Amino acid sequence: MAPLRSLAALSLIAGASAFAPASPSTLAVSRATTTEVGLWKESMAQWNDEFPQLAKWGWGPSVQAEKWNGRHAMFGWFFICATAYAKGHGLIPNPDMALDLKEWGTLATISGKNTITNERAVILFANVHFFMMGLMATIAPLDFWDPLLVDPNHPRYEELKNQEPYGYMPAFTPGINEATEMIHGRLAMVGLITLVGASAIEGKPMLDIVNEWVGGAYY
Numbered sequence: 001m002a003p004l005r006s007l008a009a010l011s012l013i014a015g016a017s018a019f020a021p022a023s024p025s026t027l028a029v030s031r032a033t034t035t036e037v038g039l040w041k042e043s044m045a046q047w048n049d050e051f052p053q054l055a056k057w058g059w060g061p062s063v064q065a066e067k068w069n070g071r072h073a074m075f076g077w078f079f080i081c082a083t084a085y086a087k088g089h090g091l092i093p094n095p096d097m098a099l100d101l102k103e104w105g106t107l108a109t110i111s112g113k114n115t116i117t118n119e120r121a122v123i124l125f126a127n128v129h130f131f132m133m134g135l136m137a138t139i140a141p142l143d144f145w146d147p148l149l150v151d152p153n154h155p156r157y158e159e160l161k162n163q164e165p166y167g168y169m170p171a172f173t174p175g176i177n178e179a180t181e182m183i184h185g186r187l188a189m190v191g192l193i194t195l196v197g198a199s200a201i202e203g204k205p206m207l208d209i210v211n212e213w214v215g216g217a218y219y
Contacts, residue, residue, distance in 0.1 A: 070185015
């Protein structure tokens with residue numbers, strides 16, 4: 001499993017590359033060989049015409065929104081893999097113990113008086129924690145971050161607002177750059193959709209599906 005883990009580590013490193021702003025020269029190189037961007041541009045233009053107030057802040061079909069969706073998907077995979085590892089190595093205390101309804105109240109219930117397990121509660125709290133971190137990073141980003149909401153007062157507003165689409169398949173450029181991040185983000189999003197679909201079709205928890213995909217490496 002060593003090659004698989006090495007590949008996963010390299011993917012995470014490359015995919016997390018563009019949280020810092022890229023230089024204009026990097027943007028130019030990554031867009032130079034993209035193809036079939038006409039449909040995407042038309043969608044963006046139509047959105048801008050129909051919802052100008054939302055488009056002004058970067059909401060809707062935009063390069064910045066796709067980039068951030070990809071980042072969330074990549075982090076989602078990191079969290080799923082970390083959770084599977086924790087489950088397989090006994091890092092979650094009393095994972096199969098159901099929460100006490102008297103102590104936790106109805107927030108811990110599934111239906112009736114049945115409550116979720118301690119494992120699910122730990123995973124839920126961790127998800128809420130990271131969700132709130134992501135929300136705060138969206139609402140009040142630091143100056144050196146690449147923001148999701150494109151504030152008209154941001155010094156890089158024109159650059160962020162007028163980014164060229166990457167097309168159906170961005171040109172692969174070795175190294176740490178925005179095109180590489182976009183490819184990894186799209187693969188992560190497609191992977192999550194595949195995982196959810198496989199879980200629904202097979203009727204198995206997503207962690208079990210991931211564990212099967214890696215040949216039982218987690219537990």
